Amino acid sequence: MQINISAKHMTLTPAIEDYARKKVEKLPRYYDRIQQVEVIIQKDKTGYSVEVLTDVEHHDDFVASSSHDDLYACIDLVVDRSIRQLTDHKSRIRGNRHHNGHGEKLP
Template sequence: MIVNISAKHLDLTPAIEQYIRSKVTRLERHFDKVLQINFVIEKQPHHGFHVELITDVEHHEDFIANSTHDDLYACVDLVLDRGVRQLTDHKDRLRNRKHPEIDKSA
């Protein structure tokens, strides 16, 4: 799995990058077909931080989660919670997909 982290109007410190990489394992635990994860961290002038999580999953469109908060670490946690929720919902839909009945009399 590829993890890309980019920052706008903010210096990306090794501590922030390490924190994100340690938390990303939650996404892998819930769904094993994650190909790529993109984090975009943006420092906004009056609204704190905005984090966008784009998750590229095999055989599906990208999942996008957003979060805005005054604390960067809380913002990362919120966006990861939303990303995990999207992946678990998708996994449940795949598991519960109804297949057409096969006619056994033939």
């Protein structure tokens, strides 16, 4: 899995890059067909925004974004959203919907 980390309107320090890389490296635990992950960190007037683009085999890219005053909290939030997207996609593929065939959820 290839990981690209970039920053806009700010300098990317090694500490921030290492933190983001460690968080993103956890994604293959939840879905193993990830080809590339791109992390874009931006500084705005109100705080920070982070966007994670996850390239998966045989599917369009997954996009997760988050905004927060604290950069590290923003990275945590966006990685959690990426994990949620990947686990939802994996359960859809495997058919773990827990429906009875008429569109109604089972108890």
